[in-house]
Amino acid sequence: MTRSQEVDWTTLRASEPFxxxxxxxxxxxxxxxxxxxxxxxxxxxxxxxxxxxxxxVVFAGLSVGFLLGLSQFVLAWFLTWLYLxxxxxxFAPLEDQVRAxxxxxxxxxxxxxx
Amino acid sequence: MNATRLIAFAVLVGVTLAVxxxxxxxxxxxxxxxxxxxxISGPQNGLAIAGDLMSAATFLGFTGLMYLSxxxxxxxxxxxxxxxxxxxxxxxxxxxxxxxxxxxxxxSFRLRDRxxxxxxxxxxxxxxxxxxVAQLVGAGVLIRALTxxxxxxxxxxxxxAMLAYVVFGGMLxxxxxxxxxxxxxxxAGAALTLGVLMRTGFDLGLLFTTAAANSPAGDAFLAPGGSxxxxxxxxxxxxxxxxxxAALPHILxxxxxxxxxxxxxxxxxxxxxxxxxxxxxxxVIGFGARALLPAEAGPAVGKSGNLAAPLLAEFLGGGPGxxxxxxxxxxxxxxAFATILAVVAGLVLSASGAVAHDLxxxxxxRGSDTGGETAVARVAAAGIGIxxxxxxxxxxxxxxxxxxxxxxxxxxxxxxxxxxxxxxTWRRFTTTGAIAGIVAGLVTSVVCIVLxxxxxxxxxxxxxxxxxxxxxxxIPLGFLACWIGTLLSSERGAQRTFDELQVRAQTGIGSExxxxxx
Numbered sequence: 001m002t003r004s005q006e007v008d009w010t011t012l013r014a015s016e017p018f019x020x021x022x023x024x025x026x027x028x029x030x031x032x033x034x035x036x037x038x039x040x041x042x043x044x045x046x047x048x049x050x051x052x053x054x055x056x057v058v059f060a061g062l063s064v065g066f067l068l069g070l071s072q073f074v075l076a077w078f079l080t081w082l083y084l085x086x087x088x089x090x091f092a093p094l095e096d097q098v099r100a101x102x103x104x105x106x107x108x109x110x111x112x113x114x
Numbered sequence: 115m116n117a118t119r120l121i122a123f124a125v126l127v128g129v130t131l132a133v134x135x136x137x138x139x140x141x142x143x144x145x146x147x148x149x150x151x152x153x154i155s156g157p158q159n160g161l162a163i164a165g166d167l168m169s170a171a172t173f174l175g176f177t178g179l180m181y182l183s184x185x186x187x188x189x190x191x192x193x194x195x196x197x198x199x200x201x202x203x204x205x206x207x208x209x210x211x212x213x214x215x216x217x218x219x220x221x222s223f224r225l226r227d228r229x230x231x232x233x234x235x236x237x238x239x240x241x242x243x244x245x246x247v248a249q250l251v252g253a254g255v256l257i258r259a260l261t262x263x264x265x266x267x268x269x270x271x272x273x274x275a276m277l278a279y280v281v282f283g284g285m286l287x288x289x290x291x292x293x294x295x296x297x298x299x300x301x302a303g304a305a306l307t308l309g310v311l312m313r314t315g316f317d318l319g320l321l322f323t324t325a326a327a328n329s330p331a332g333d334a335f336l337a338p339g340g341s342x343x344x345x346x347x348x349x350x351x352x353x354x355x356x357x358x359x360a361a362l363p364h365i366l367x368x369x370x371x372x373x374x375x376x377x378x379x380x381x382x383x384x385x386x387x388x389x390x391x392x393x394x395x396x397x398v399i400g401f402g403a404r405a406l407l408p409a410e411a412g413p414a415v416g417k418s419g420n421l422a423a424p425l426l427a428e429f430l431g432g433g434p435g436x437x438x439x440x441x442x443x444x445x446x447x448x449x450a451f452a453t454i455l456a457v458v459a460g461l462v463l464s465a466s467g468a469v470a471h472d473l474x475x476x477x478x479x480r481g482s483d484t485g486g487e488t489a490v491a492r493v494a495a496a497g498i499g500i501x502x503x504x505x506x507x508x509x510x511x512x513x514x515x516x517x518x519x520x521x522x523x524x525x526x527x528x529x530x531x532x533x534x535x536x537x538x539t540w541r542r543f544t545t546t547g548a549i550a551g552i553v554a555g556l557v558t559s560v561v562c563i564v565l566x567x568x569x570x571x572x573x574x575x576x577x578x579x580x581x582x583x584x585x586x587x588x589i590p591l592g593f594l595a596c597w598i599g600t601l602l603s604s605e606r607g608a609q610r611t612f613d614e615l616q617v618r619a620q621t622g623i624g625s626e627x628x629x630x631x632x
Contacts, residue, residue: 007623009614021620029203040196044352047189047338048345055185055337061322063336065185066397069192073390076195080386083202087379095621102623 007102017097025091032079039075043068118440119261122448127275130291130455134279137287144487145629147284148215148467149370152628154289156377160384162289163368165296167194167359167389169457170252170450171519173299173396177426178419180400181407183340184329186348187400187419191393193352195386197359202382205360208538208619209369210378214626216464217363217530218472221537223618224611226545228477233552235472237529238363240556241522242465243502245364246458248518250506252420253454258511259421260447265511272454273503279459280466280495284488285371288459295452300388302449303395305442306423309430310402321398324405335404350583351520357589358523361531364464373628399423406430418516424450462502466495517568520583521559528555528588532596538619541612543600550599555592559584 012018046054046068054065062070141147154162172191179187213219218234250269257268279287314321322336329335343351359365369378403422407415407429415422424446428434431442470491532555533548562584567574579587618624 007617009617010610012617012623013613018617018621022616025620032203033200036196036199040193040352040356043192044349047348051338055334057322057333057336060317060319061326061336062318063185065338066188066322066336069188070394072192073195073394076199076386077390079199080202080383084379084383087207088376092376098617098621099623 012098012101015098015101017094017101021091021094021098024086024094028083028086032083036075036079039072043072116261116440116444118444119447120263122444123257123261123451126448126452127271127455130275130294130452131278133290133294134283134287137283137290141282141284141286142488143629144215144471144491145626146286147488147491148367148463148471149626150285150289152371152373152626153286154371154377154381156372156380157384158289158293159368159372159377159381160388161296162292162371163365163381163385164388164392165292165299165453165456166362166365166368166460167385168296168299168392168453169249170256170453171249172393173303173453174256174420174423174450175418176393176396177400177403177423178415178421179341180397181403181415181422182419183342184325184331184335184401184404185338186341186343188397189338189348189352190355191396193356194359194393195390196356198382198386198389200357200360201365202379202386204535204538205366206369206378206382207375207622209366210372210375211622211625212615212619213370215367215370215471216467217366217534218468218476220615220619221533221548222476223537224608224615225537225543225548225605226607228480230545230548231472231476233549234530234533235468235477237525237552237556238468238472239465239498241363241525241530242461242468243498243505244518244525245522246461246465246498246502247505247509248515248522249454249458249461250502251509251511251513251515251518253451253458254506255511256420256450256454259416260424260443260450266507269503269506272451272458273499273506275455276458276462277496277499279455280462280499281492284491285463288456288463289368289371291452291459292456295449295456296388298449298452300392302427302446303392303399306402306426306430306446307395307398310398310406310426313406313430314402321405322401325401328404328409344581346581346586347583350581350586353585353589354520354523354527354583357531358525358527358585361526361534362523363468363526363530364460367464367467368460370626374625375622399426402426462495462499465498466491469494469498514568517563517566517582520568520585521563524559524562524584524588525556527585528559528592529553530555531589532592536593536596536600538615540600541609543596543612544603544605544608546603546605547596547598547600551592551596554595555588558588558591562587 218231221230253272254265254269326335403426427446428439428443432438474490475487529552533551536543562579565579567577570577
């Protein structure tokens with residue numbers, strides 16, 4: 001493991017690309033988790049509060065409850081796809097920029113890095 | 115005894131042991147033993163994670179529950195993917211970036227090493243052993259039902275194969291056994307699904323309405339309530355699968371086996387896709403078994419419904435006594451057996467990492483030479499495996515394992531999940547908070563199980579805690595204890611190292627490299 005002393009983590013954390021990375025990723029994670037957990041609660045709430053409604057067949061023998069369950073899968077796949085796309089196109093370049101900062105600091109000598 | 119099925123089982127054990135021999139030649143260093151030399155690709159690891167989750171309990175158990183209680187059996191598979199999105203968003207990349215071999219590595223980065231490792235290792239070992247006993251009891255009962263081999267030799271044979279994979283082949287063998295099993299299980303699931311759809315003319319309406327008409331419940335088969343579970347029970351079970359699964363140590367350590375964070379998130383993505391497809395297939399299989407199997411099959415399926423999928427295979431292959439039926443059921447049974455072997459191997463490995471890497475190398479012998487870590491891990495794996503086998507044999511085939519799964523998931527959800535999440539995201543979080551949360555989650559889970567309907571000596575009706583799974587209480591109390599413990603303490607070091615953990619976890623700077631040689 002790279003020793004902690006080689007890198008000034010507090011400065012790195014305050015750097016512009018890292019702050020941008022953190023802001024973007026945190027916003028995404030918060031929004032996606034909220035949507036995910038809310039839909040999970042809706043599914044359980046319908047089962048608990050309106051079991052008859054959940055048992056109503058919509059079409060082809062599929063009940064409201066069954067379709068709500070199926071929608072949990074669709075939402076999970078959609079959020080996964082969104083995150084992977086954001087991570088590969090938006091977060092990864094920012095990660096590279098932060099990493100470039102440590103390499104630049106390393107070539108200038110340990111005093112600068114510290 | 116059934117010869118076709120025994121041959122199928124023997125072929126499977128032979129193939130997996132050959133993989134173990136191959137893997138054992140490549141498993142010497144600690145990185146190779148615990149993390150397969152970080153050589154597993156994203157899609158491979160995704161298959162292995164899917165394999166960890168697609169246990170006999172999910173394949174046979176979920177299809178059986180849908181056969182027995184219709185819609186209520188569909189709730190558990192529906193909510194499980196929530197856990198995998200949480201893993202992708204919160205843990206997958208961060209585990210790879212900031213950890214080495216165990217979940218405790220990530221916690222101990224910013225918290226006081228010894229106490230936090232000891233507490234996390236204890237909960238990891240507890241989760242693994244409970245889950246292990248549940249799987250081994252299930253294995254013994256299943257093998258007995260499928261081959262006629264009796265309980266004791268079935269458990270011992272399963273246990274010996276499991277120990278061989280882990281002790282000799284480490285993570286590499288465990289991963290490949292898991293991948294082989296995941297592929298076999300997906301093939302078996304697809305074959306059963308296709309068989310059901312062909313019999314019903316690819317008409318979903320016909321499938322579901324026939325299933326409802328064939329069930330004692332009638333139309334209510336497609337509505338909630340078929341299992342007779344209370345709403346609080348449903349919520350507790352859903353929380354266990356949605357939150358507890360996300361913090362199971364044997365799933366989280368899989369993210370240490372890939373070369374970098376990109377492969378870590380890719381593996382979580384593959385896992386979500388594959389598990390989702392598989393669970394949708396279990397619905398066709400479970401409801402299909404109800405629609406197609408004759409009413410006389412009811413008693414053969416059993417009280418837990420575990421034999422619904424194998425009986426459906428026999429029916430689709432041509433019926434009992436026919437060559438096709440015999441062959442198909444042998445294949446499905448062998449796959450179910452493979453599933454158990456792979457899952458128990460992963461569990462033993464996670465527990466041996468906690469003992470060797472956390473307790474032995476970093477708590478007992480802190481600071482001294484840790485060259486013997488791999489040797490200790492092999493001994494620990496053997497020890498944990500043997501303890502679990504002995505407990506299983508003492509409990510016997512009639513032991514109710516359902517509450518053990520609930521206990522393991524509840525400990526993961528109440529003890530591991532809050533501490534891990536807060537260590538990664540809350541600057542103010544302290545060691546005292548982490549220990550308080552882990553202890554609270556653990557104690558609440560155990561107490562609620564003891565006071566609950568499955569264990570309470572006075573019988574289910576008089577149980578003081580009326581719900582089977584403790585998650586509804588364990589998760590909030592776990593978070594609350596983390597919060598109170600943190601407010602009552604102050605830790606300068608934990609806040610300073612938070613910067614370091616955050617930068618490392620988000621960017622992968624200074625993460626464990628991939629060794630280039632084997």
